[in-house]
Amino acid sequence: MREANGDVIVVGAGLIGLSIAFELAERGASVRVYDRGEPARAASWAGAGMLAPYTERITNEALLALCASSLQQYPHFVERIREASGIDPHLRLDGVFYAAFENEGLSTLQRHADQLRGRGIRCTMLDRASALAAEPWLGAALVGGLFKNEEGYVDNRRLGRALVAACEARKVRIEQSFSIEVECDARRVLGIRTDRGFNGARAVVNACGAWAAELRGVPPSCVPPIEPVKGQMIALNVPAGFVRRATWVPGAYLVPRDDGRLLVGATVESAGFEQRVTAEGIHELLHAALAAAPSLATFTMTETWAGLRPGTPDGLPFLGPAPLDGFFLATGHYRNGILLAPATARSIADAIENGESAALAPFGIARLALREPQDDTERRVEERITRS
Template sequence: MAVSGEVIIVGGGIIGLASAWRCLQAGLTVTVFDPDPTRAAAFAAAGMLTPVTEAYWGEEDLIAVSTASMRRYAGFVAELEAVTGLDVDLRTSGVLVVAFDNDDLEVIEDLFRLHESCGLPSRRLRGRECRAVEPLLTPTTRGGVLAPDDGSVNPRRVLGALSRAVELSGGSLVCQQVRELRIQGDRVEGVLTDDGVAHGADVVVLTAGAWTPLVRGVPEADRPPVRPVKGQILRMTSRLHSHHPGITVRGFVRGSHVYIVPRSDSEVVIGATSEERGFSRQVTGWGVNELLRDALTLIPGLGESELTECRAGLRPGTPDNGPVVGWGRTEGLYLATGHFRHGVLLAPITAEAVAADLAGRPAPAEIGAFRPGRFVGEFVP
């Protein structure tokens, strides 16, 4: 189905903005609606680009689409920075996964077996080799795995750059909440915003993330099984260079896990909890304590850093942890949501797929496993 008219994108997070930018480049007319871009999961996120170090058994299709998106990331960022003149702090120096005790080391060994099984690039390290990669690690580190091609990006900078790119490409960003879809017969006609104004469109792309279930008017047959998964996350500032990690560390500490993501400036991001708490974004003492406890266990020097932000974001989860990308059954309705813990990583390939589908071109093959119809046993092209 090739689109030639107006496109409305509901949701101005990283998936919505990246999709808008690519659709504009394809010659489409695009308007993005979002009342508050800071509520996007990517605004809270650490921005880890970890197709290898966050791989899981049974998620081989997700591993494939994640690695495909990672291959696109350097070009995606280079183009975005060239268009906007804004630096998004892409770091591709690797990610180190470490174990605190012997039980944690078994988890690391299982992860390495998965890497070998899937042909993912990684290297098994002893404790002292881990500390050679990151000298700030505790001397009791038992061992780890280095994924040299994983990395991170600053998602807040990416969101800012994408907003700028959309505007420079002729798109419109409207700070309004979409109340509901407008449907006439068996096709979408547009949206209704909270100010009571109706906006017409030939296609509505639903990229509302965890808020997808709250958009009214979506036909039941097209409503994806997306739920909010709360993640608490901290930001610290390292005043001393000697306390600033040089590489992203993902650690297992007495059965729990934590990640520590350094920026090119003095910021360090620590995350994240995973909680089934509905739409609550409350930061709790329990969550902050758990994250600080595990992070300081792995890198004690972070205790000298200033705690500058505590925030909770909502990841859009699905039953199989994979995104939902593709045409709905209702004519003119397109879904790009449910990216769970990989929204930042999957932005390039998702945006490419959205633009290709709307332009009537072939989408990346790896997206095929994540079309909307898989949850009812029917493939939706």
């Protein structure tokens, strides 16, 4: 890759920004990452780490294809990061179980299974006895479920730590700065200005997650209409192996970790940028988890937290070149940013290297010009951006 003044700057050190930086550095670019907070701490730390495009029931074909490709890339992606960092991110692709507690729910899962098989996705319907044999902690009201063989999860907090170390091992500089403004002329990006002065770059990437609409210094046509979508989660302390695989139940999902934590998530709330953990949020999660598995009631609740997903008006991320030479967007991954990290890193690096990436065409910001705002949320976001 060509070296130039400062080469590439990534703003935002979440899993998305760090994955892009790592990919570019492995291809030989000189990369700096700037964040106003602690790296790998925001949504990337708060998430559950589910790698489950089929369980998420993504309906947009282009997004589903990107998610499926990212899932395929995960083992190699994690292996490269483990090798560079010495930290194992605990990737587990041993399937995700979707439990049903009513016959109607089971019929819906059966239809979903038929669709998945039509696409060549491996999955198995389990009756009550086989489902309880697979996950004995589920409650007696279980009627069966759908097991999707290829999905799984990663420990996103370990992945974040590993990526920081992997980036440093590949000579990526990760810097903290509270004030960051992009500088550009009428045609192209020039670099960024921080509280310590100007830093030139031939390419700047906005990977600011839920705050991506607030990055200053670029023309309005380059500002993605991102809306934060709050998610609360809890962790229970359960004996290792108690829950064997990531499991969806009505109203919640449960994801085991190797250290004995069982994550239960997640609420979906429109609450602006506030990240309080609330009694109502915890109640919602515990109610869903205990209705599905009363056996969880005696375990200790060890942690509660909240994070902000980067939501977009049409549910698709903003990925690729913006209408300002050298300026790229990598944000708006909403519920699937951990899953989409490998595919995002690869295609954004391709776009920076070659000026474009065919895989990213459906995710360009230009698509906004083609549609009218759909609802009040979209109008609010667009007004906020026009004002800023």
